[in-house]
Amino acid sequence: MDQMTPGKIQRRSGVALWRQIADRMRQLVSAGAFGETGKLPPELLLAEQFGVNRHTVRSAIALLVQEGVLRSEQGRGTFVQARPRLSYPIGMRTRFSDGLAGQTQERIGVLISSQREPAGTAVAQALGIPEGAPLIRLETRAEADGRPLMRSTSWFDAIRFAGIDDSYAATGSITAALKELGIEDYTRQSTTVTAQLADIGDLDILRLSPGAVVLVAEAVDADMAGWPIQFLRTRFSADRIELRIGQGA
Amino acid sequence: MDQMTPGKIQRRSGVALWRQIADRMRQLVSAGAFGETGKLPPELLLAEQFGVNRHTVRSAIALLVQEGVLRSEQGRGTFVQARPRLSYPIGMRTRFSDGLAGQTQERIGVLISSQREPAGTAVAQALGIPEGAPLIRLETRAEADGRPLMRSTSWFDAIRFAGIDDSYAATGSITAALKELGIEDYTRQSTTVTAQLADIGDLDILRLSPGAVVLVAEAVDADMAGWPIQFLRTRFSADRIELRIGQGA
DNA sequence: AAATATTTGTCCGTATGTATT
DNA sequence: TAATACATACGGACAAATATT
Numbered sequence: 053m054d055q056m057t058p059g060k061i062q063r064r065s066g067v068a069l070w071r072q073i074a075d076r077m078r079q080l081v082s083a084g085a086f087g088e089t090g091k092l093p094p095e096l097l098l099a100e101q102f103g104v105n106r107h108t109v110r111s112a113i114a115l116l117v118q119e120g121v122l123r124s125e126q127g128r129g130t131f132v133q134a135r136p137r138l139s140y141p142i143g144m145r146t147r148f149s150d151g152l153a154g155q156t157q158e159r160i161g162v163l164i165s166s167q168r169e170p171a172g173t174a175v176a177q178a179l180g181i182p183e184g185a186p187l188i189r190l191e192t193r194a195e196a197d198g199r200p201l202m203r204s205t206s207w208f209d210a211i212r213f214a215g216i217d218d219s220y221a222a223t224g225s226i227t228a229a230l231k232e233l234g235i236e237d238y239t240r241q242s243t244t245v246t247a248q249l250a251d252i253g254d255l256d257i258l259r260l261s262p263g264a265v266v267l268v269a270e271a272v273d274a275d276m277a278g279w280p281i282q283f284l285r286t287r288f289s290a291d292r293i294e295l296r297i298g299q300g301a
Numbered sequence: 302m303d304q305m306t307p308g309k310i311q312r313r314s315g316v317a318l319w320r321q322i323a324d325r326m327r328q329l330v331s332a333g334a335f336g337e338t339g340k341l342p343p344e345l346l347l348a349e350q351f352g353v354n355r356h357t358v359r360s361a362i363a364l365l366v367q368e369g370v371l372r373s374e375q376g377r378g379t380f381v382q383a384r385p386r387l388s389y390p391i392g393m394r395t396r397f398s399d400g401l402a403g404q405t406q407e408r409i410g411v412l413i414s415s416q417r418e419p420a421g422t423a424v425a426q427a428l429g430i431p432e433g434a435p436l437i438r439l440e441t442r443a444e445a446d447g448r449p450l451m452r453s454t455s456w457f458d459a460i461r462f463a464g465i466d467d468s469y470a471a472t473g474s475i476t477a478a479l480k481e482l483g484i485e486d487y488t489r490q491s492t493t494v495t496a497q498l499a500d501i502g503d504l505d506i507l508r509l510s511p512g513a514v515v516l517v518a519e520a521v522d523a524d525m526a527g528w529p530i531q532f533l534r535t536r537f538s539a540d541r542i543e544l545r546i547g548q549g550a
Numbered sequence: 551a552a553a554t555a556t557t558t559g560t561c562c563g564t565a566t567g568t569a570t571t
Numbered sequence: 572t573a574a575t576a577c578a579t580a581c582g583g584a585c586a587a588a589t590a591t592t
Contacts, residue, residue, distance in 0.1 A: 064578060065511045066320030066364075068568065072511065074315075075498050082497075105570055115315075137495070142546055242547040246386070247496035247516045247539040248331075249324050262314050262321065265514050267496045290496040297391055297546055298491040313567080317579060343557055354581045359558085375558045376589030556590070567579070 067263075069104050070111035075263055076102075077112060081121055081132050082291055090132030092122070119261060120199070138196060140288070141296045142269070146240045147227055156196040161224035164191040164203075164257070166217035168210055175207050178272050178283040186210035190217060193257055200258045201292055206284035213281070230281070238281060241272040245295060258289050265290040310351055316512075319360035322351055324512055326361060330370055330381050331540060339381030341371070364510060369448065370540075387445060389537070390545045391518070395489045396476055405445040410473035413440040413452075413506070415466035417459055424456050427521050427532040435459035439469060442506055449507045450541055455533035462530070479530070487530060490521040494544060507538050514539040 062072065077092075086092055095113070099106040113130055116122040123133040138155050169189055176183040188210045193203045206226065208216050219229035230238065250264040258266070267288040274280050288295075310321050335341055344362070348355040362379055365371040372382040387404050418438055425432040437459045442452045455475065457465050468478035479487065499513040507515070516537040523529050537544075 062511055063569095066317040066323075066360075066579085067511050068315040068317075070568090071315035076500075079497055079500065108569065111315075139493075144547075240547065242545070244388075245494055245516070245544040245546065246542075247514045248328060249512065249514055251325075251328065262311060262316055263498065263512065265496045265498055267494070293495075295494040296491070297494065298393075298489065312580095315568095319579080345557085356582085357580060360579085362558095373558065374589085375587065376556075378557065378589095552592100554590100554592075557588085559585100559587070561585080562583085563581105565579100565581080568577080569575100570577100571573100571575080 069102075070108050070115070071263065073102055073104065073109060073112035074115045077116060078119075078121055078291065081116075082137065084136075086132055092130040092132070094129065115261065137294045138201070138292060139296050140293050142240070142243050142245075143297065144239045146243070146271070152196065160195045161220070161226075162193050162195070163217065163221040163224075164193055166190045166220075171207070175283050178270075179207065179209070179280045181209065188213060188216060190220060192220065196292075199292075200289065202286050202288045203254070203257045204284050204286040206282050208282050226282070235275055235281060238273050238275050241274045241280065243269055243271040245269050247290065254287055254289075258287070260289060267293065267295065269295065310353065318351075318353055319357050319364070320512060322353065322358060323361035323364045325351075326365060327368075327370055327540065330365075331386065333385075335381055341379040341381070343378065368510060384446065386543045387450070387541060388543050388545050391489070391492050391494075392546065393488045395492070395520070401445060409444045410469070410475075411442050411444070412466065412470040412473075413442055415439045415469075420456070424532050427519075428456065428458070428529045430458065437462060437465060439466060441469065445541075448541075449538065451535050451537045452503070452506045453533050453535040455531050457531050475531070484524055484530065487522050487524050490523045490529065492518055492520040494518050496539065503536055503538075507536070509538060516542065516544065518544065 063069065065072070067075075080086065092098065093101070095106050095109050099109045102109065113122060113124060117124055120133055122130055124130045138152055140152065167189055169187055170184045171179070171181055171187050173183055175187065176185065186209075187207045190206045190208070191203070192206070194201055213230075213233055216229050216233060219232045220226065223229050223232070246268045248266055248268060250258070250260045250262075250266045254260055254264070254266050255262065258264075260266075267290045269286045269288070271284055271286070272280050273282045273284070310318055310325075312318065314321075329335065341347065342350070344355050344358050348358045351358060362371055362373060366373055369382055371379055373379045387401055389401065416438055418436055419433040420428070420430055420436050422432055424436065425434065435458075436456045439455045439457070440452070441455070443450055462479075462482055465478050465482060468481045469475065472478050472481070495517045497515055497517060499507070499509045499511070499515045503509055503513070503515050504511065507513075509515075516539045518535045518537070520533055520535070521529050522531045522533070
């Protein structure tokens with residue numbers, strides 16, 4: 053498939069032309085079209101390729117500039133601003149901090165909220181505990197390069213892991229928090245990956261705009277004896293990340 | 302997160318209200334809201350919850366009916382039509398036919414097109430061959446339960462695997478086609494997963510509507526000696542599938 | 551079995567938003 | 572900036588099919 057070919061835009065599809073074009077251009081940018089220089093064709097040429105008026109292309113570019121994907125300079129042109137996708141390894145020893153080491157400068161894990169709640173059906177099954185058992189649920193967000201990258205919801209046994217919310221808040225890392233609670237090591241037991249349109253919470257927490265895509269990974273971690281210790285659901289901003297399986301992960 | 306809460310709809314966002322509502326309802330359906338019966342609240346109630354007119358909700362429902370997600374019956378109500386997500390295992394021995402065995406009735410692999418082309422940078426690197434080396438590219442589509450589930454582009458060394466297009470067309474299976482060419486067994490070497498909005502080709506081949514999401518898996522298969530034999534890029538309709546890693550995959 | 555209430559399907563007209571010229 | 576065409580969204584009214592009493 054020729055990635056440079058803009059492709060036809062669909063009218064009366066319920067999505068405004070300028071938004072369709074913005075979505076397509078976001079794709080093109082993350083696919084590395086526009087080459088080394090990152091310079092986009094002039095607006096008039098883009099308008100012609102998409103088969104729309106220049107005003108419509110300008111609306112699309114305005115959104116992408118606001119998102120930080122593009123940068124416009126009067127008289128010079130429009131340029132790609134975004135960095136390449138981060139590569140997130142998934143495997144037996146999946147850990148956020150290790151996985152992205154070397155790919156990004158600052159990495160910050162922030163505790164958004166924590167609360168106690170009884171185990172629902174899905175979580176209880178994943179953790180191998182009775183339904184209704186007391187759990188601690190952590191809502192966290194992680195940033196890379198100064199922008200939100202993913203948000204996670206994780207569930208722990210409230211008795212065995214009492215105080216993990218405070219430990220996480222202090223360390224900003226699940227691995228470190230578990231270590232404070234006596235878990236020296238753990239492994240990933242299973243991971244399930246799906247993809248969706250970003251929901252309202254994603255738009256807010258990950259600072260996305262409507263129509264953005266999120267990768268959703270649900271995983272179970274177990275201690276070295278094989279007992280499940282946490283169930284977590286992580287939502288990644290799909291534009292910024294790829295999940296890598298195998299290859300020494 | 303309360304899955305039943307419709308969430309706020311944004312006006313003037315470049316996405317029509319009926320499409321935002323359709324996207325949200327598609328999510329709710331695949332999250333298993335609407336319970337065992339699969340019966341949706343009446344249009345008037347939905348309209349009230351979303352804060353729009355009944356006609357707007359009807360436009361959203363009309364799209365989902367056309368997609369096969371919902372089914373409307375005059376006088377009775379509107380019901381969930383979609384089946385649960387298929388679960389696709391990713392691991393050393395990933396194979397389409399084995400992976401989905403037992404989950405779906407009919408499974409058909411169709412050859413859309415094939416052609417010879419020189420190796421591009423990415424493919425050459427993945428297959429460990431010189432750039433510009435002759436390749437055979439296969440475009441295929443697979444259906445499950447009578448609806449398109451995924452489409453794949455795969456690249457093979459044109460010399461070693463001459464005639465694989467005919468073999469695939471005849472058998473409808475990569476595994477079978479490779480066996481005809483003397484490859485008795487092979488393993489998955491690596492997989493990379495991303496997610497995007499469906500592009501024009503996806504909309505056409507997978508029969509999706511604009512705003513749909515696709516899971517993209519890029520993988521390298523190697524023979525038992527560890528030599529790469531194929532590079533493939535598979536695009537799954539994200540609504541219909543989840544990728545499962547670990548757990549005996 | 552009959553009357554009533556619910557729920558989806560269709561039609562009208564009008565106001566606003568989007569895209570082009 | 573203004574004029575035009577079309578898509579989107581709303582409100583109301585009624586018909587048709589089904590469910591309830």
